[in-house]
Amino acid sequence: MELKKLADALKALGDPTRLKIIALLNMRDCCVCELVPIFGISQPAISKHLSRLKNADLVTENRKGQWVFYSLNRKQLHEIGLGLVNLPDCSAEFKKLEEQGLLVSCKED
Amino acid sequence: MELKKLADALKALGDPTRLKIIALLNMRDCCVCELVPIFGISQPAISKHLSRLKNADLVTENRKGQWVFYSLNRKQLHEIGLGLVNLPDCSAEFKKLEEQGLLVSCKED
DNA sequence: TATTGATATAACCATATGGTCATATTAGTA
DNA sequence: TACTAATATGACCATATGGTTATATCAATA
Numbered sequence: 001m002e003l004k005k006l007a008d009a010l011k012a013l014g015d016p017t018r019l020k021i022i023a024l025l026n027m028r029d030c031c032v033c034e035l036v037p038i039f040g041i042s043q044p045a046i047s048k049h050l051s052r053l054k055n056a057d058l059v060t061e062n063r064k065g066q067w068v069f070y071s072l073n074r075k076q077l078h079e080i081g082l083g084l085v086n087l088p089d090c091s092a093e094f095k096k097l098e099e100q101g102l103l104v105s106c107k108e109d
Numbered sequence: 110m111e112l113k114k115l116a117d118a119l120k121a122l123g124d125p126t127r128l129k130i131i132a133l134l135n136m137r138d139c140c141v142c143e144l145v146p147i148f149g150i151s152q153p154a155i156s157k158h159l160s161r162l163k164n165a166d167l168v169t170e171n172r173k174g175q176w177v178f179y180s181l182n183r184k185q186l187h188e189i190g191l192g193l194v195n196l197p198d199c200s201a202e203f204k205k206l207e208e209q210g211l212l213v214s215c216k217e218d
Numbered sequence: 219t220a221t222t223g224a225t226a227t228a229a230c231c232a233t234a235t236g237g238t239c240a241t242a243t244t245a246g247t248a
Numbered sequence: 249t250a251c252t253a254a255t256a257t258g259a260c261c262a263t264a265t266g267g268t269t270a271t272a273t274c275a276a277t278a
Binding site: 140141142152153154155157159160172174175176177 | 224226227
């Protein structure tokens with residue numbers, strides 16, 4: 001990958017919120033309304049972070065009805081040469097979401 | 110590594126100038142006056158980029174007389190989980206420096 | 219000691235970033 | 249069709265970023 005594009009991707013990853021989004025997506029696909037309660041920031045803020053990650057080809061989006069699900073673009077992460085082993089475990093966040101009934105996968109059933 | 114620190118390191122890498130500095134240091138240690146002519150920017154600008162990389166533990170400095178040589182902190186890069194295979198080859202830059210007699214290693218001899 | 223070369227720091231400036239709130243858009247549903 | 253939920257976009261703001269020039273610091277040397 002060319003240097004400028006590689007730098008852009010790394011800069012997109014170089015924010016605690018976006019990096020945690022990557023860590024979350026590393027466990028399972030998420031939609032915006034699942035991510036919002038995890039972070040203490042507004043829905044538009046999350047939306048813009050996702051947009052930034054999408055522009056850097058780090059995630060892809062997939063609309064399912066009302067919801068837009070985001071997935072990791074593992075191919076791109078591999079091309080950047082970034083391993084995901086170092087990312088923190090996010091089981092606790094998903095557990096909390098489930099307890100609060102905020103997992104969209106529950107609503108879908 | 111904790112998320113905030115990992116994000117800081119990635120942000121430090123997320124700039125074309127700093128990333129190229131990393132690529133150059135991946136080939137050999139460099140001092141500031143060698144890096145300046147490679148980039149089209151001022152000496153203080155280079156100095157600040159190096160300071161930024163040092164703060165992120167990505168490089169170490171080592172004074173040798175007048176010169177301060179910077180080296181990659183490969184341990185830190187490994188902890189971040191970033192491979193260096195993707196970085197561009199910089200032989201041309203060093204060759205040009207040598208032709209112009211700007212390599213400090215020449216002056217030292 | 220005075221001078222020169224290499225590097226770092228300070229003050230400054232234009233632009234980018236990451237958040238806010240308000241609003242537009244899109245899909246499902248009464 | 250009207251309403252609601254989910255998402256995206258626009259306008260705005262405070263701070264960070266990446267550059268500049270001028271100057272300070274530090275080491276080598278005449």
